[in-house]
Amino acid sequence: RIDGERLSRRLAELARHGALPGGGVCRLALTDEDKAGRDQVVRWMRELGLTVTVDGIGNAVGIRKGQEDGPPVMVGSHIDTVRTGGPYDGNLGVMAGLEVVAALNDAKVVTRRPLAVAFFTNEEGSRFQPDMMGSLVYAGALPLERALATVGIDGTTVRENLARIGYAGDGPLGGPGKVHAYVELHVEQGPVLEEEGFTIGAVEGVQGISWTELTLTGQSNHAGTTPMRLRHDAGYVAAEIAVFARRLARELGGHQVATVGALTLFPNLVNVVANRVVMTVDLRNTDEARLQEAERRLFAFVEETAAAEGVKVARRSLARFKPVAFAPALVARVEAIAKELRLSVKRLPSGAGHDAQILAAVCPACMIFVPSVKGVSHNVEEFTKPADLAAGAEVLLRLVLELAR
Amino acid sequence: RIDGERLSRRLAELARHGALPGGGVCRLALTDEDKAGRDQVVRWMRELGLTVTVDGIGNAVGIRKGQEDGPPVMVGSHIDTVRTGGPYDGNLGVMAGLEVVAALNDAKVVTRRPLAVAFFTNEEGSRFQPDMMGSLVYAGALPLERALATVGIDGTTVRENLARIGYAGDGPLGGPGKVHAYVELHVEQGPVLEEEGFTIGAVEGVQGISWTELTLTGQSNHAGTTPMRLRHDAGYVAAEIAVFARRLARELGGHQVATVGALTLFPNLVNVVANRVVMTVDLRNTDEARLQEAERRLFAFVEETAAAEGVKVARRSLARFKPVAFAPALVARVEAIAKELRLSVKRLPSGAGHDAQILAAVCPACMIFVPSVKGVSHNVEEFTKPADLAAGAEVLLRLVLELAR
């Protein structure tokens, strides 16, 4: 009932907005490229007969009427990307939602409950932190006003960007009782399904995420004349921290990952000791106690290393999510439906944050993963085979039909 | 005979061009600020009766006629600064040269040999590498055409910037036999003179300088989903290198310094493993064999660490200068003159590169240092006491008179 070609075609068309010259997509949240992508998706929603509302943080929800009123079964994800992203991350969940609607339209099926297809604002958190911003506001976990006041990496606010692209709406937010259930289809973005030869992932939950920004302030000085013992080198301290993050991941083992993805030196000149560094540390663990241990050890190392170099530290939490477990009954249904469709399926946790984990606080929620070739994502070479995209959408369709009766 | 107030006044006036809001100076080579500073200095040269020529790389030389023709005694330095620089680095040598001329004009002294006051283009190497570019071309150690083709950190060439600011001249270059002797007064930029209580430094030579740019290419990937074992994290390798540079300085001891002053990550986002880093390593040693050992060990570490992470390395030398010894007779005269003036004096090497080390290849050359408060330079808080500036200029004046008879 899913038309895999139609799904792939929509994905390819959406990927044109913000397409990078060498392949891949750059559609950072609330940029002009994001606006173009949003306009396209909203157009498709309307063509498919959905009634679209946009809320105060720019989330768009397209509703397909059911035989009865009441909270809809929601399918969704996000369409913003990282700076060097691929065409599937997030986009798949939204395009698969449209494909589910198209398939039901074709078959002239009207479900008992309404259906909703949603895309949430700024899931990536590349330009504005925290990530999952739109779903956080939708679910009532982040005050709208605080989200709107967020200043991004280019110094502009969420509020002014929403206004500029015309996506500051007044549609209703979600919250408890507003959504019957939430299902998100997504590429795994990691290597497990492909390496182990599975087509479908039944996602049990999302690991905990801790993002910290560190600002290190030392003293700029001459690289040739300043004896090592007199240096207050913010760049050196930053390097020690990045090396320690790797050690922490090794020592904690298991699911622990640690990444220093952003690091900027000032004045950033060959012969000047850096007086300032702004850097981020991304720590994740499926186990909250372990994640707290990682934070504790990291922060202790930062304080100690900075103090030894005479460098000051300011610390700011950019995002902090506890591990989330998806609704066990839904996870079981993903697994069962995949088996009914003779698709190989594995239960696994998600390494990436997703809107589903935020929705999970206000309704039963779950996710369906399909394999990422070579486990590559947040990379212009992100790829998932069309057959796998369609397989994932097929599982989604069946689950939605069950939930909406 | 030196008018310390007049010297300080000129330094303060020059520091207005490119003045930073919070103090300090940003007058990167061949920028509009540099042009403004150059215009000011050339105006002063002409007011003092000097005949000014500008050569093909933008070095300006002001000549004061002597009783005889022939190669001049040259006094000089540079007026470009780093991005967050102070008012003395380089500028002092040029302003002191003007003050020497002013003092001789006041006293109506005509020397036997001509005098020259020069400022050389792009000594700092902040915007265009190598540093000491103008003096290298002047001394015939760097072909003019290669220097002009240099691409700077903002992607523009030396040639187009020289044309834009109107300093692509056709005056004569230097080279062997063209300069009788070269003397440069400079702030120490390090802590030794102040810590040990000396007013004058008789600079014995300049340590060897090795600047390397490393480009590390890994694979961008998702910070949450990519297991540590599958990462090709260019940012992590860069951090290991920066930490190793510090270890190298500690292990080699003595005069060895090592600095990672510039380091840029791509795509530089919190949740994306960096796929590319461009970074610099600045290594210096008074001993050439030790400096070569430092380079060998650094490069071996880079190759090994990058290979272990599956990251590719491209290496480019940005500048390489062997240690230079100044003319022993001139160093002895600096020391003796300081003593005659009852100024405390210490022989010491220079940690920073200077135009004098380039001129040393074509004529007897030496340097006079005055103390830097707290040893701070390449920093907006760079400061030298006015009395010390005047003391240094006094030594300069005496030495110039001796050399020019």
Ligand SMILES: NC(=O)NCCC(=O)O
């Ligand atoms: N799915 C995804 O890439 N989310 C972005 C937030 C994260 O870094 O996990």
Ligand SMILES: NC(=O)NCCC(=O)O
């Ligand atoms: N004197 C000075 O700061 N020169 C710049 C080149 C160097 O880094 O030594």
